[in-house]
Amino acid sequence: MSKEETFQDLSLNSPSGQQDLWRWLYTELRAAILDRRLKPGARMPSTRSLSAQYSLSRGTVVAAFEQLQAEGYTRTEVGSGTYVASGIPEGFLSATRKPATPVGTASKAAISKHAQQFLKDVEVMPAPHSVGKAFRSYEPAIDLFPVDLWARVASRVLRRAPRSLYGHGDAAGYQPLRRAIAEYVGASPGVRCSAEQIIITSGTQQALDLISRLLVTMGDHVWMEDPGYLRALQALRNTGARIVPVPVDEDGLIVKAGRKLAPKAKLAYVTPANQFPMGVTMSADRRLELLRWAASANAWIIEDEYDAEYRYAGRPVAALQTLDSSGCVIYVGTFTKMLFNALRLGFMVLPERLVDAFRSARSIIDLHPPTLDQAILAEFITEGHFGHHLRRMRQIYAERIDVLKTAADEHLNGLLDVVHTGAGIRTLGWLKTWKSDRDATQKVRKLGLEVSPLSMFTVKYEQPPALMLGFAGCNPAELRRGVSILATALRAR
Amino acid sequence: MSKEETFQDLSLNSPSGQQDLWRWLYTELRAAILDRRLKPGARMPSTRSLSAQYSLSRGTVVAAFEQLQAEGYTRTEVGSGTYVASGIPEGFLSATRKPATPVGTASKAAISKHAQQFLKDVEVMPAPHSVGKAFRSYEPAIDLFPVDLWARVASRVLRRAPRSLYGHGDAAGYQPLRRAIAEYVGASPGVRCSAEQIIITSGTQQALDLISRLLVTMGDHVWMEDPGYLRALQALRNTGARIVPVPVDEDGLIVKAGRKLAPKAKLAYVTPANQFPMGVTMSADRRLELLRWAASANAWIIEDEYDAEYRYAGRPVAALQTLDSSGCVIYVGTFTKMLFNALRLGFMVLPERLVDAFRSARSIIDLHPPTLDQAILAEFITEGHFGHHLRRMRQIYAERIDVLKTAADEHLNGLLDVVHTGAGIRTLGWLKTWKSDRDATQKVRKLGLEVSPLSMFTVKYEQPPALMLGFAGCNPAELRRGVSILATALRAR
Numbered sequence: 001m002s003k004e005e006t007f008q009d010l011s012l013n014s015p016s017g018q019q020d021l022w023r024w025l026y027t028e029l030r031a032a033i034l035d036r037r038l039k040p041g042a043r044m045p046s047t048r049s050l051s052a053q054y055s056l057s058r059g060t061v062v063a064a065f066e067q068l069q070a071e072g073y074t075r076t077e078v079g080s081g082t083y084v085a086s087g088i089p090e091g092f093l094s095a096t097r098k099p100a101t102p103v104g105t106a107s108k109a110a111i112s113k114h115a116q117q118f119l120k121d122v123e124v125m126p127a128p129h130s131v132g133k134a135f136r137s138y139e140p141a142i143d144l145f146p147v148d149l150w151a152r153v154a155s156r157v158l159r160r161a162p163r164s165l166y167g168h169g170d171a172a173g174y175q176p177l178r179r180a181i182a183e184y185v186g187a188s189p190g191v192r193c194s195a196e197q198i199i200i201t202s203g204t205q206q207a208l209d210l211i212s213r214l215l216v217t218m219g220d221h222v223w224m225e226d227p228g229y230l231r232a233l234q235a236l237r238n239t240g241a242r243i244v245p246v247p248v249d250e251d252g253l254i255v256k257a258g259r260k261l262a263p264k265a266k267l268a269y270v271t272p273a274n275q276f277p278m279g280v281t282m283s284a285d286r287r288l289e290l291l292r293w294a295a296s297a298n299a300w301i302i303e304d305e306y307d308a309e310y311r312y313a314g315r316p317v318a319a320l321q322t323l324d325s326s327g328c329v330i331y332v333g334t335f336t337k338m339l340f341n342a343l344r345l346g347f348m349v350l351p352e353r354l355v356d357a358f359r360s361a362r363s364i365i366d367l368h369p370p371t372l373d374q375a376i377l378a379e380f381i382t383e384g385h386f387g388h389h390l391r392r393m394r395q396i397y398a399e400r401i402d403v404l405k406t407a408a409d410e411h412l413n414g415l416l417d418v419v420h421t422g423a424g425i426r427t428l429g430w431l432k433t434w435k436s437d438r439d440a441t442q443k444v445r446k447l448g449l450e451v452s453p454l455s456m457f458t459v460k461y462e463q464p465p466a467l468m469l470g471f472a473g474c475n476p477a478e479l480r481r482g483v484s485i486l487a488t489a490l491r492a493r
Numbered sequence: 494m495s496k497e498e499t500f501q502d503l504s505l506n507s508p509s510g511q512q513d514l515w516r517w518l519y520t521e522l523r524a525a526i527l528d529r530r531l532k533p534g535a536r537m538p539s540t541r542s543l544s545a546q547y548s549l550s551r552g553t554v555v556a557a558f559e560q561l562q563a564e565g566y567t568r569t570e571v572g573s574g575t576y577v578a579s580g581i582p583e584g585f586l587s588a589t590r591k592p593a594t595p596v597g598t599a600s601k602a603a604i605s606k607h608a609q610q611f612l613k614d615v616e617v618m619p620a621p622h623s624v625g626k627a628f629r630s631y632e633p634a635i636d637l638f639p640v641d642l643w644a645r646v647a648s649r650v651l652r653r654a655p656r657s658l659y660g661h662g663d664a665a666g667y668q669p670l671r672r673a674i675a676e677y678v679g680a681s682p683g684v685r686c687s688a689e690q691i692i693i694t695s696g697t698q699q700a701l702d703l704i705s706r707l708l709v710t711m712g713d714h715v716w717m718e719d720p721g722y723l724r725a726l727q728a729l730r731n732t733g734a735r736i737v738p739v740p741v742d743e744d745g746l747i748v749k750a751g752r753k754l755a756p757k758a759k760l761a762y763v764t765p766a767n768q769f770p771m772g773v774t775m776s777a778d779r780r781l782e783l784l785r786w787a788a789s790a791n792a793w794i795i796e797d798e799y800d801a802e803y804r805y806a807g808r809p810v811a812a813l814q815t816l817d818s819s820g821c822v823i824y825v826g827t828f829t830k831m832l833f834n835a836l837r838l839g840f841m842v843l844p845e846r847l848v849d850a851f852r853s854a855r856s857i858i859d860l861h862p863p864t865l866d867q868a869i870l871a872e873f874i875t876e877g878h879f880g881h882h883l884r885r886m887r888q889i890y891a892e893r894i895d896v897l898k899t900a901a902d903e904h905l906n907g908l909l910d911v912v913h914t915g916a917g918i919r920t921l922g923w924l925k926t927w928k929s930d931r932d933a934t935q936k937v938r939k940l941g942l943e944v945s946p947l948s949m950f951t952v953k954y955e956q957p958p959a960l961m962l963g964f965a966g967c968n969p970a971e972l973r974r975g976v977s978i979l980a981t982a983l984r985a986r
Binding site: 073110112150151154161168213216220231235351355365368 | 566578600601602603604605606607608612631632635636638640641643644645647648651652653654655656657658659660661662694695696698699702706707708709710711713724727728731732833834835836837838844846847848849850853854857858859860861862863864865866
C-alpha cells in the first residue's frame with residue numbers, strides 16, 4: 001500500500017502475469033470508474049504517474065487510456081488532461097454482466113424432456129463489456145459506427161412519428177422498412193422480391209427459429225453444412241429435425257453427398273456467399289445443382305447471407321434466390337453484422353406462398369417487431385447513411401485483413417497460416433505445430449484473446465486443426481498486438 | 494367534379510353512409526396527406542370551406558382536424574391556420590398497412606402439419622393507423638405518452654452509452670434494466686425477487702411462448718381460464734398441450750373444477766389481479782387453493798399481470814408470486830400496456846431453478862433483446878419518469894371509466910349494461926336486447942367502432958352476450974361519441 005500512497009490510491013489489482021499489460025490496466029481503470037473509486041468528472045491520474053506507479057511503459061498506459069476513451073468512459077480536454085466522463089448514465093456505471101453458465105441441474109430437473117434435448121450443448125455467449133478485443137468473430141467494427149448520426153436520426157423519428165406508430169404494429173414488420181429492404185437487396189445482392197415478401201425478424205437467429213418451427217416436423221431430415229454454423233444447427237434441432245451433416249469442399253456444400261445421405265431431406269441450410277466457417281464461395285454449378293435437387297425433392301433452402309455485403313476480392317456470384325424458379329429459397333439477412341449487434345433487426349425474403357403463415361406465426365410468437373427501431377432503421381437506409389456506412393466498412397475491413405495477413409506472415413510463420421479471405425468479418429488460421437485446435441484455443445484464450453477452434457463447428461467431417469479469427473472488429477493496433485500474443489501462445493507448448 | 498372544383502380539389506372519396514362523418518373526413522384527409530395530394534407544409538383547407546364543400550357540420554370538421562393534429566399530421570399556427578406537418582419523415586408518408594389475412598391455402602400446403610395445427614384460428618391483429626379509436630382494447634393512452642421526454646432520454650442514452658453496448662448483449666437482458674424491474678416489482682406488486690430471476694422478453698407473448706416451449710410437452714394438460722386470454726391459449730397450444738378450459742366465477746378460476754377435470758395438469762394460466770376478460774380479482778382463498786394444488790401436482794402457474802398497475806377501486810390482493818413457497822409461480826409483466834405497445838419489452842420473474850434454462854433458450858431463439866431499447870427504458874425507470882407516468886395514467890383512466898359509465902347509463906339504458914370496472918384498461922358491457930354478441934359486434938363494427946364479443950374468449954363455458962370495451966386509449970370526447978354510435982347500432986336490429 002505504501003507505494004501506491006505516493007500516488008492516487010486506486011486500489012488496482014495486480015496484473016496476473018498472463019494478461020496483456022495494457023488490457024490489465026484498462027480493465028482495472030474501468031472497474032475503478034464503475035465502482036466510483038474514480039468519480040464522474042474527476043481528473044484521471046496522468047499517464048506519467050501511472051507508468052511510474054505500476055512500472056509500465058508509457059505506451060502501455062496510453063493504449064489503456066485510448067480504449068477507455070473509445071468506449072466513452074473518459075473524455076480528453078485539449079491542454080488540460082483526461083477526465084472521467086460525467087455523462088455516463090447511472091445504469092452503465094453499475095453494469096455487471098453474468099458470465100455464461102451451462103444449464104444447471106436444477107433447471108434440467110424442472111424443464112420438459114423435449115426442452116432438455118433442445119438445450120443440449122447450448123453455449124450462451126457471454127456479454128462482453130469491452131469492444132475491439134482480438135479476435136472476436138461475431139461483432140463488426142462497433143467502435144466505428146456513427147453513433148451521433150444514429151442518435152440524431154433516432155431523436156428525429158421519435159419526436160416526429162405519428163402517434164399511431166407508438167401503438168400496435170404490423171406482425172410482418174414496419175412497411176416502409178420492408179420497402180427499403182426490398183430496394184436494398186434488389187440493388188446489392190440482386191435479390192428480386194416485393195416488400196410483401198419481406199418479414200422483419202429480430203436477427204438471423206429468429207429467422208432460423210421461425211423456419212424451423214414452421215417448415216420442419218419432428219423426424220425430418222435437414223442438410224447442414226459440415227463444418228457449419230453451430231447456432232443454425234441448434235435452431236434447426238429445436239423442432240426435432242434429424243440433422244444430416246453434408247461435407248463442404250472448395251465449391252461449397254457437396255450436393256451429391258447430400259443426395260446420397262438423405263435424398264428426401266425437407267430442408268438444406270447453406271451459406272453460399274461466404275461459407276461459415278470455411279470462407280469458400282459456392283460455385284455456380286453447385287448452386288444450380290442444389291436448386292435442381294430442392295425442386296425435385298420438394299425441399300426448402302435457407303440461404304443465410306449473414307455477411308454477404310463484405311466482399312474484398314473476386315466476383316460475387318448471383319444469390320441462390322435469384323436463380324430459384326420453383327420458390328423454395330428463403331433468403332435470410334441481418335443488420336446486426338452490417339450495423340451493430342445490439343440492434344436486433346434482420347429479415348427474411350420468403351417465397352410468396354409462405355408469407356401469410358410466417359406473418360401469423362410471428363404474431364403468436366411475439367406479436368410484432370419493435371416499431372420505432374424499425375422506423376429509425378428505415379430512415380437510416382432511405383437517407384443513404386446505411387449505404388455510406390457499408391462502403392466505408394468494406395474499405396476498412398479490406399485494410400484490416402491486409403494488416404492481419406501481413407502481421408501473421410511476419411510473426412506467425414511456421415505456426416499459423418492465416419487465410420487472406422476475400423470476404424466477411426472473420427477468417428481461418430491453419431495450425432502448423434498443434435495437433436488439437438481445442439488445446440491451442442485454450443492456450444490462446446488464457447492470454448486473453450478470443451479465438452474459436454475450427455473443430456467446434458464440425459459434426460462428422462474432421463478438418464485439419466485451425467483457429468477462427470475475427471478481424472473486422474479490431475483496429476490495426478489490436479490486430480498486431482493480437483498476432484504478437486498469438487505468437488507467444490502458439491510457440492509455448 | 495364540378496362541385497369540388499369550386500374549392501380545393503382533394504379528390505376525397507364519398508362517405509360510405511355507415512361511417513361516422515368525422516372519421517370519414519379524418520381518414521380521407523389523412524390519405525390525402527399520405528398520398529401527397531396535400532403536400533408537407535401546405536396550408537390545410539379551412540374548416541369553413543370543407544364544411545360547405547361536403548355539407549358537414551363545423552363540429553364534424555373540427556373533430557377530424559383535432560384527430561389529425563393529435564397524430565402529428567398537421568400543426569396549427571396561432572392566428573394563421575392549420576398546415577400539413579413538414580417534419581413527417583418520408584417513410585411515414587407512404588406507410589400503408591396490410592389488413593389482417595388468414596393463413597391462405599398456398600401457405601397451408603407449404604408448411605408442416607405441426608405448424609398448421611399451431612396456426613389454427615390465428616387472427617393477426619391488423620396494424621391500425623389511427624389512435625384513440627373507441628373502443629380499442631389493447632392499447633393504453635398512446636396519445637398521452639410523453640414522446641419528447643422519451644426522445645430526450647433516448648438521445649442521451651444513445652450518445653453516451655459505452656460502445657460495448659452496441660455489441661453483443663446478455664441473453665437474459667440488460668442487467669441495469671433487470672435491476673430496475675426487480676426494484677419496481679418489489680415496491681409495487683410486492684413481488685420478491687432478485688435481478689437474476691428476471692428475464693427480459695419482447696412482451697407477454699414471447700414470455701408465454703418461451704414458457705410453452707420449455708415447460709410443456711406434447712400431450713400435457715394445461716389449465717386455461719374460460720373465458721380467457723385467446724393469445725395465451727394460442728401460445729400454449731403451440732407445443733401440443735391439451736388445453737383444459739376451467740370455469741371462472743366472481744372469485745376467479747374455480748380451482749376445484751380444475752382439480753376435477755385434470756388433477757395432474759402441468760401448468761395453469763391465470764390473470765389473478767384482473768381476470769381477462771371478466772375483470773374479477775382472484776380471492777385470497779382461491780389463490781392459496783391454487784398454490785396448494787400446484788405444489789401437490791408439481792405444476793407450474795403463469796401469473797399474467799398484464800395490467801396489474803391500473804387499479805382504481807378496491808384493495809390490491811398480494812400477487813400469487815409473493816405467496817409461493819414452492820417456487821412454481823412465473824410472474825409475467827409487460828411494458829407495452831404501461832408505456833406503449835411499439836416498445837416490445839416485457840419481463841418474467843422466474844423461480845431460481847428455471848433461470849439458466851430460460852436464458853439459454855432465449856439465446857437459441859433470438860440471441861438477446863435489443864440492448865439500446867433496454868438501456869433507454871432502464872433510464873426512464875430509474876429517473877422516475879416511469880412511476881410518474883403510471884400515476885398520471887392511473888388518474889386519467891379512472892376518469893375515463895367514469896366518463897364511459899356515465900355516458901352509458903345515460904344513452905345505453907336498457908341496451909348495454911356497462912361494468913364500472915375497478916381495474917385495467919377495458920371492461921365489459923352486458924347486452925340487454927341482443928342474443929348473439931357476435932351479431933351485435935358485427936353491427937357495431939360496421940359503424941366504425943372497435944369492439945369484441947365476449948364469446949370470442951370462451952371455449953366451453955358459455956357466458957351471457959356481452960361486448961368488450963377498451964376505455965383507456967380513448968379520450969372523453971371519443972368515449973362519448975363511441976357511446977352515441979353504440980346506441981345507434983344496438984337500437985337498430
